[in-house]
Amino acid sequence: MQWPKRRPGDRYDGYRIRKMDAVYQIVPAIMRTRMDSQVFFDYKLDITELEKFVREQRENGMPNLRMLHIFMAAMIRMMSQYPRLNRFIAGKKVFARNCYSISIAIKRSLSINDEETTITPEFEPTFTLQEVVNHMETTLKEQVFDKREEGNATDLVARTLGAIPTFIKAGFVDLMRNLDKIGLMPKFINKASPFHASMFITDLGSCGIGPIYHHLYEFGTCSVFVAMGKKESEYYIDKDGNTQLRRYINMKVVADERICDGYYYASAMKDLARLIRHPERLLTPPEKVVMDDLGRRVKYKKVKKNKK
Numbered sequence: 001m002q003w004p005k006r007r008p009g010d011r012y013d014g015y016r017i018r019k020m021d022a023v024y025q026i027v028p029a030i031m032r033t034r035m036d037s038q039v040f041f042d043y044k045l046d047i048t049e050l051e052k053f054v055r056e057q058r059e060n061g062m063p064n065l066r067m068l069h070i071f072m073a074a075m076i077r078m079m080s081q082y083p084r085l086n087r088f089i090a091g092k093k094v095f096a097r098n099c100y101s102i103s104i105a106i107k108r109s110l111s112i113n114d115e116e117t118t119i120t121p122e123f124e125p126t127f128t129l130q131e132v133v134n135h136m137e138t139t140l141k142e143q144v145f146d147k148r149e150e151g152n153a154t155d156l157v158a159r160t161l162g163a164i165p166t167f168i169k170a171g172f173v174d175l176m177r178n179l180d181k182i183g184l185m186p187k188f189i190n191k192a193s194p195f196h197a198s199m200f201i202t203d204l205g206s207c208g209i210g211p212i213y214h215h216l217y218e219f220g221t222c223s224v225f226v227a228m229g230k231k232e233s234e235y236y237i238d239k240d241g242n243t244q245l246r247r248y249i250n251m252k253v254v255a256d257e258r259i260c261d262g263y264y265y266a267s268a269m270k271d272l273a274r275l276i277r278h279p280e281r282l283l284t285p286p287e288k289v290v291m292d293d294l295g296r297r298v299k300y301k302k303v304k305k306n307k308k
Contacts, residue, residue: 013099014090014098015095017096024260028094031258035218038254038256039254040252041265043250043269044248045272048247067249069129070276070279071228072123072136075102075226076132078268079198080125080126083291083292084292085224085260085265086198088221089256089258094259100198101121101196103194104119106118106119106144119139119154129279154193193219196222197221200225200226201227202228211251216256224253228249233246233247233248253269
């Protein structure tokens with residue numbers, strides 16, 4: 001995707017947002033940390049039709065399709081239409097991220113003794129469901145299964161930091177945090193960090209439990225954390241008085257309220273719910289991709305007044 005040209009005040013991982021409501025220009029100075037500004041909300045998503053869709057697609061060319069793939073594709077599509085969800089706060093300034101990335105914690109096997117790793121694949125906002133599945137399969141192969149012994153970039157950085165004395169480790173992390181505030185943290189640390197992503201997703205349903213409200217991290221720039229729970233069944237009475245068995249997934253979200261207002265969040269979540277109810281929309285690219293704050297990059301010419 002072609003991102004806006006970098007200008008003074010921008011970062012290598014995002015560009016400065018200047019065109020916003022006056023309140024949101026001062027909010028980062030009032031609420032200085034993500035812990036201070038995180039909000040919590042949950043959403044119950046009807047997946048009755050979605051489960052049928054998954055079974056059909058597995059038989060028609062996507063044998064590796066998982067429920068998580070659809071949620072990821074839906075969230076990428078949601079961000080492509082609601083780009084303010086892809087913002088982050090750094091150095092008390094608001095930035096639009098110049099990539100679409102999702103961090104996911106992966107267990108190499110379902111064993112309490114096996115190691116956990118994290119991957120942060122980047123996606124194009126125009127990706128279809130098939131492209132998301134293919135990209136995830138490639139990323140898992142390259143960063144998880146092919147690197148069981150040595151580990152991926154995230155594992156290598158974590159092991160290196162874990163091997164040095166605590167006082168050096170703490171000083172190094174503090175240095176990276178301060179450099180990150182002004183956009184000067186080394187790029188290889190940014191790329192290896194799962195905390196520098198559009199959002200973090202954890203699928204607790206795969207562990208057989210419900211979702212939790214997971215805190216945001218002070219280190220990094222991730223502004224949204226999504227936790228998905230296990231599938232549940234409930235009886236539903238429709239408008240005609242008929243009883244139907246419906247399937248649901250509970251999703252809990254923790255978000256930084258400094259990046260956009262509550263109405264914007266609510267509108268985005270409603271769109272996500274529509275995508276989950278109608279996943280066939282994910283089989284084709286979006287009709288358009290909405291860019292964040294493009295208005296500031298247009299050079300306006302003064303209109304000359306006609307002399308009477």
